[in-house]
Amino acid sequence: MVMANPRQRALIWAAAGLVAIWVVAIAGYTIVKNLKVTPEKVMAYVDFMDLSKLSGDERARAIRRLAEMLNALTLEERQRLRMGHTAEQWFVQMTEQERGEFIEATMPTGFKQMLAAFEDQPPDKRRRAIDDSLKRLRELNAQAQSGGATNRAGGTNSPAVLSPELEAKVRTIGLKSFYSQSSAQTKAELAPVLEELQRAMESGRMMRGR
Numbered sequence: 547m548v549m550a551n552p553r554q555r556a557l558i559w560a561a562a563g564l565v566a567i568w569v570v571a572i573a574g575y576t577i578v579k580n581l582k583v584t585p586e587k588v589m590a591y592v593d594f595m596d597l598s599k600l601s602g603d604e605r606a607r608a609i610r611r612l613a614e615m616l617n618a619l620t621l622e623e624r625q626r627l628r629m630g631h632t633a634e635q636w637f638v639q640m641t642e643q644e645r646g647e648f649i650e651a652t653m654p655t656g657f658k659q660m661l662a663a664f665e666d667q668p669p670d671k672r673r674r675a676i677d678d679s680l681k682r683l684r685e686l687n688a689q690a691q692s693g694g695a696t697n698r699a700g701g702t703n704s705p706a707v708l709s710p711e712l713e714a715k716v717r718t719i720g721l722k723s724f725y726s727q728s729s730a731q732t733k734a735e736l737a738p739v740l741e742e743l744q745r746a747m748e749s750g751r752m753m754r755g756r
Contacts, residue, residue, distance in 0.1 A: 583618035585626050588633075591615060597636050609644060612636065613651040621654075621741055625686060628738065637734065645730030653737065660744045661722040676716065679742035680708065708739060 595608050612633065616624060627633065637645060654660075664672060708716065712735060715724055721743075725736060 583615045585619065585623045585632075588612070588615050588619070588627060592632055592636060597639050609636070609640070609648055610651070613648055616652050621745065624741070625738070642730060645734070649730050649733045649737065654741055654744050657740055657744055660740070660747055661725060663747065664743060665720060665722045672721075673717070675743055675746055676721075676739070678746060679739050680713070682742055683738055708735065712736075 591612065597605065597608060600608050616627070616633070619627070637648070640648060664675070667675070712732070716736070716739070719727075721736075721740075725733065725740075728736065
């Protein structure tokens with residue numbers, strides 16, 4: 547058998563090293579891809595886990611896991627899940643304390659600071675920001691209806707828009723005060739509006755005005 551000279555051995559080891567790097571890279575990509583949270587994985591998780599049959603630490607872990615999965619999604623992906631009321635079948639089974647903790651855990655990072663900054667804005671800017679946020683939600687509502695978004699029961703649904711009564715309270719009482727006094731159910735209804743307001747403030751739209 548012909549022995550490889552030092553140069554050939556070096557080339558062989560270099561080639562083997564490149565192959566090993568590619569194998570590791572492909573394996574890493576596959577693992578990350580499988581770990582990435584998607585709306586479809588959230589829906590599968592909600593369907594697979596029966597919250598009504600869980601109790602104690604196991605139930606608390608399941609709710610925390612759902613909150614973590616929702617937090618890993620983009621705002622647009624969360625809105626898609628709202629169209630289908632994906633988390634609603636769990637939410638209605640939660641206790642009031644569980645609902646409160648779930649809402650707090652799934653609100654956007656820094657939303658409390660956003661509420662405080664929002665209340666510091668002049669009344670006309672606050673009013674305009676709420677108008678713009680509700681308008682965007684209604685546009686998403688119309689898009690969902692035209693696109694035939696389906697809920698978990700198979701019907702057509704869309705992102706929730708505040709009821710006239712709730713909208714009036716937000717405008718008269720003030721968003722920060724009203725949020726702090728609200729039940730977990732009301733906070734869940736306010737969540738889409740708060741996310742839109744935070745998006746507007748972070749993008750600078752609210753500060754620039756129309």
